[in-house]
Amino acid sequence: MSARQATQHCPYCADTNLWPLEEGWECRSCLRAFSVKYLGLVRPNASPVATGHER
Numbered sequence: 001m002s003a004r005q006a007t008q009h010c011p012y013c014a015d016t017n018l019w020p021l022e023e024g025w026e027c028r029s030c031l032r033a034f035s036v037k038y039l040g041l042v043r044p045n046a047s048p049v050a051t052g053h054e055r
């Protein structure tokens with residue numbers, strides 16, 4: 001049995017042969033490893049993620 005999740009797509013080769021790593025995912029089709037960063041919530045009817053940069 002595996003914990004493979006096929007709902008993710010590799011951002012480089014668009015394959016779904018992704019396997020979880022400690023800090024992200026590895027693609028076993030193009031042999032790249034990458035992480036997915038959570039940026040925050042977005043509101044569909046408002047401006048996107050608040051940057052928090054205040055002047």
Ligand SMILES: [Zn+2]
Binds near residue numbers: 010028029030032
């Ligand atoms: Zn790939």
